[in-house]
Amino acid sequence: MPSQSFPGLLLQGETLSTLLGLARSIHEKAQGTSDTELINTSLELRDSLQKLVSHYEATLSKHNIPLPYSTVR
Numbered sequence: 001m002p003s004q005s006f007p008g009l010l011l012q013g014e015t016l017s018t019l020l021g022l023a024r025s026i027h028e029k030a031q032g033t034s035d036t037e038l039i040n041t042s043l044e045l046r047d048s049l050q051k052l053v054s055h056y057e058a059t060l061s062k063h064n065i066p067l068p069y070s071t072v073r
Contacts, residue, residue, distance in 0.1 A: 013056050014069045020049040 027042035060067060 013060070013067070016049070016053055016056060017069045020046070020053050023049050 023042065023046040027039070027046045030038045030042040033039070057067060057071075
């Protein structure tokens with residue numbers, strides 16, 4: 001992007017989905033601890049990745065492009 005000082009990063013959709021799955025797992029395990037900073041940070045990470053995945057999926061859907069991964073957990 002011309003207005004940016006540093007280059008962006010291209011990430012495949014299935015990689016983004018995998019990262020979200022890992023963040024969900026970390027947050028789930030963090031809830032079994034008493035470390036509130038870990039719980040809050042893992043929640044923030046999970047939610048941030050979820051927003052990206054939701055946007056990605058909505059964009060594909062808008063253009064009738066199938067997801068490159070399964071949404072069944």
